[in-house]
Amino acid sequence: MEKVLTQHIGLPNLWTMDTYRSLGGYQTLEKALRDYKPDELVTIVRDAGLRGRGGAGFPTGVKWGFLPKDNRQRYLVCNGDESEPGTFKDRLLIENDPHQILEGLIISCYAVQVRLAFIYLRGEFFLGAQRLQAAIDEAYAAGYLGPNILGTDVSVEVLVHRGAGAYICGEETGLIESLEGKRAYPRIKPPFPANIGAFGMPTVVNNIETLANVRHIVERGAAWYNSIGPERNRGMRMWCVSGKVKHPGVYELPLGMPLRDIIFKHAGGLHEGRTLKAVIPGGASARILTADEAMAVDSDFDALQRAGSMGGSGGMMVLDDTVCIVQSTLILAEFYHDESCGQCSPCREGTGWMAKILHRIEHGDGRPGDIDLLLHMGTNIFGRTICPLGDAAVWPVESAINKFRAEFEYHLREKHCLPGTTSIL
Ligand SMILES: Cc1cc2nc3c(=O)[nH]c(=O)nc-3n(C[C@H](O)[C@H](O)[C@H](O)COP(=O)(O)O)c2cc1C
Ligand code: SF4
Known part of the structure; x- marks a missing residue:
């Protein structure tokens, strides 16, 4: 299966505007502004079946549709806190392919008619913060950000806000509090951020990987995305495989692949002589699966939920028989x-x-x-x-x-x- 989000990872200087544009970068933004009205883009993302990659797997287009139809200032917050133990996929994108995130983010801002977006970045991502800010500066200079993007009446500003390494800043309302300069105490919901979010205004919070997907959905169409993975579980997923496997790393694979294939075919399997004991499939918060359960389950949101766990943030931790x-x-x-x-x-x-x-x-x-x-x-x-x-x-x-x-x-x-x-x- 061809890779999508990680297809160019490893190319030299991928994080620069020149390299990104030489690979067709920002053409989808041009297409989005030229060919679609904002509502049409929301429909495309909804029809594609994209579900959030931050943890809960909530359908992105549906979430966007919750924004009230009024003319209050509204914000988009891109969640790059990546604090769930076992999860390191957003970091890969931020450090290596920041323009891909930005292109998805700018298209998303246009779709939900947001003029100011924040990227909340985990404090420890020093290299990521540098690369992302450099990419934002390049995007402003090239006219992809700022007022009247590419000569249209669409304007989008982006600010990076760096956290200080607290897990709770990844939870969307804790994040919003932190963004507002306060201690990251999560808020009672309702009201949901879509109605009262950052600075009291309607706010969409989406994960880095989620927004990166938007670029590809708009480029290749909802039907293409909707053809990958089982029903209700569409698209590629960046699994972060760690623990007792021969080749830990990020594996971008279609949703629904048998979990055993992720571990044994892609991550190289276990070390010699070891047997599988358990798998924590979706970050520290996911319920642990026994070896038998893990070997029988598919890696999509619904199958993992039926098995009593969750895909969560995609942090798959593998435990062998040496683990207590x-x-x-x-x-x-x-x-x-x-x-x-x-x-x-x-x-x-x-x-x-x-x-x-x-x-x-x-x-x-x-x-x-x-x-x-x-x-x-x-x-x-x-x-x-x-x-x-x-x-x-x-x-x-x-x-x-x-x-x-x-x-x-x-x-x-x-x-x-x-x-x-x-x-x-
Ligand atoms: C304790 C806690 C930590 C979280 N940490 C993150 C995180 O680091 N990154 C993230 O994208 N979502 C995190 N989430 C989920 C967010 O609250 C939110 O659902 C998500 O950013 C929405 O984006 P999505 O719809 O694109 O998945 C966390 C949730 C909880 C409860
Ligand atoms: S809001 Fe409550 S549940 Fe959430 S981290 Fe704070 S103390 Fe824990």
């Missing part, structure tokens, strides 16, 4: 405790408490009842918080216990990890 499940669950629990913004008690207190219990189980101090206590705590966090981080903190723990309970019990009983699993803590 208790330890890996502890690592994730500590992450959520560190990154909880502290706004709601169940998340602020619960994430720390879960991490503490897991720590004592892992280190041989577990108490009888700890496993059920963890499950019980999860029920008191899940669904009782302002933003989904609370749920996301529960899923790894709850799913690891439900699927690998014997390993947790072994730790309680024997006070150490299963033989053959190695401790990295």
Whole structure:
């Protein structure tokens, strides 16, 4: 299958305007401005079946359609925070092909009639910030950004806003608060950003990979995009495969490919002599799959959801038989405790408490009842918080216990990890 978003990655100086234009860059922007009205572009993106690549997989065209039909100032925010553990695809695009993102973003701004867009960038992306800003400067100089783009009455301005490395700034309303210069406390929804978003105005928040797709959908048409992948799960997906595989990396593949093929055909399979233990398919927040579950599931949004997990941010973490499940669950629990913004008690207190219990189980101090206590705590966090981080903190723990309970019990009983699993803590 031909690659789309990553087709040019690896070419020298791809991030410069000259190289991007030599590959046909910005011709789709010209076509969009020349041949389509904004509403027609929204329809194309909706008909293409593009679903958001940031985590929730919400249909992009439908989200755009939620913007109110009034004449308030509106914004587009491109989410480049990429903070979900195991996810590194947006970074690849930002550092290597920033003009592709910009072209998709400018077309999207025209489609939803936005004159000012923000790109919220993860603070640690130093090279990405440089390359992206340089690309924006080039796009202004070439007349693809700024007032009267290519002689039309369309104007788009873009500002890069760099975060400071907090996971919660990836959550769209936390991001908006941060963009406004405040602490990134997620907001209660409703109201949704489409109605009251950045600076109190209607706002669309879309992921980097999502917006990059828009360029190709407009170039090649909704029918082309709609022909890739299973129904309701269209297009290519950039899977970030990490963990115990021979060739970790970003693999752009059609949605719906068997997950086993991603691991064994594309990422080179496991190291010699190892067997698959589990897969976390969609970033740290996704429920863990056993090896059998992972080998039987397809890699699309709906199939992964039916299997009890999710495609999430595309961060696929592969665990082999040397991995201690208790330890890996502890690592994730500590992450959520560190990154909880502290706004709601169940998340602020619960994430720390879960991490503490897991720590004592892992280190041989577990108490009888700890496993059920963890499950019980999860029920008191899940669904009782302002933003989904609370749920996301529960899923790894709850799913690891439900699927690998014997390993947790072994730790309680024997006070150490299963033989053959190695401790990295
Ligand atoms: C705790 C948390 C962290 C998130 N981090 C990111 C992120 O780093 N990047 C991202 O695009 N979306 C992230 N999201 C999802 C965003 O809230 C939002 O749904 C997404 O940016 C919308 O873009 P899309 O429709 O193109 O997927 C996060 C959500 C949560 C709850
Ligand atoms: S769930 Fe956690 S991260 Fe989200 S608002 Fe509440 S305390 Fe903050």
